[in-house]
Amino acid sequence: MNVGLPGTGIGGIFYLASTFLMVIVEIILTLKGKSDLVRWRFVLGQLGIGTGIIFGMFVAGWIIELLFYLTHSVASSYGLTQAVPRYHVFLIKPIFWTLATLLTIVVSIQILGIVIGKNRHLRVKNP
């Protein structure tokens, strides 16, 4: 079952961040002697996919940027349009704001979870 917009929005970034978190978790487990090769193979496989996605997004962004710049350069040389500076499709600010949104949602939910969970336990203790 898949609803919503798979791939888009902060969901995609959430899972990308999760792959890096998996590596950290696995390092901690290895230091505690609780990991194994099978687990590492799986984690590195998912990290590989995540890294491939990030690399693919940069390549796609670079290609789009180049195409846009070239088309405008050709058009402007014929006087069809004004020359434009090279756009950077991947701007740092939007990526920063997306990560900030993701962090805000995750942290807010955890705080809400602690508060509501605590209230629930108190109600159970003192009905």
Place this chain on the structure above:
Amino acid sequence: MNKSASYLSNELTIMVPAFNEADSIVDTITSLQRQTTPPKEIIVIDDCSSDDTFQKAKSTGVTVIQPPQNTGTKAGAQNFALKQVSTKFIMAIDGDTTLAKDAVEKLLPALKEEHIVAACGFVLPRYVNTIWERGRYIEYLLAFTFYKPIQDYFGKPLISSGCFSVYKTQILKENGGWTTRTMAEDMDLTWRFYQQHYGVRFIPEAVSYPIEPHDFNFMSKQLKRWSHGLIQNIILHWRGVIDIGYLNSMIAIALWDGVIASIAYLFLVPLLAIFFAQPLFLLGYIIDAPAVLVPALVKGYQRREIGKVLTSFPSFFILRTINGIFILEAVWSEMIMKKPLRIYEKGH
């Protein structure tokens, strides 16, 4: 053959709820009978079909039962059969779903761990021909190759898919089986398990092949059901799951994306392109293409289906747009207008 799975399958009943599945039921039953570790019993629940589902199922030699009247939902049909099941494990398969030969063998051992009460497998469309089937194919490749294994790593697969899951019968019965209070009974059941501190697993090696919607009419009924099911379950369970780590984040983000990303996708992007006379904004529709294509190609390479992945890829963006419309409608209807969807329509 896995000896442990063979031992466990002597304690397995597979139930197949079916309503007007005459075209597919024999294929489903045959795939179950040909499993490397066959179950102890196969029960088909013919939910008073108007076609010859009952007769065709009966001709395969399995147990076929029929409730006194149509139950109206898949959950209703499954609960009717649940009372009769006495084996330790029960597997639910949709009437239009076939399994890979070793699907049961791969899935069943997941229940050996004491706290694991349900397990689900990989899902891929049986037919990949129309735009809708192709879009769904890419969607599943993304979700089951990238998202769901990560969810499983953190112990929280979002849903144990209703089309192919196995359960511990006792726990299922203690939970009253599948409820009909939402349009997504599989999600309701999974989230109830988590609230009771049980575990659910995803086993990607166990593969199932349901028939996916092949036209817009069928697809729209399914998407409407799924979208409303998600929102209904969020409304129903939010207090109970809000303190369950990782699950709470997944659900919050899914809701955020379902609303905000859908609004951006459907309205903001085209409005910005028109208002600023800047077609560059339309790249917003495809700029995350690698985020979908990379996992799809990884699985496509493993399955030797690279060509199928590449030719199906553009269909994903059409299906995604339609998805956005349905999720927004579900949020509007369920959360704002308080008009829940109650009629279960499969669509075929």
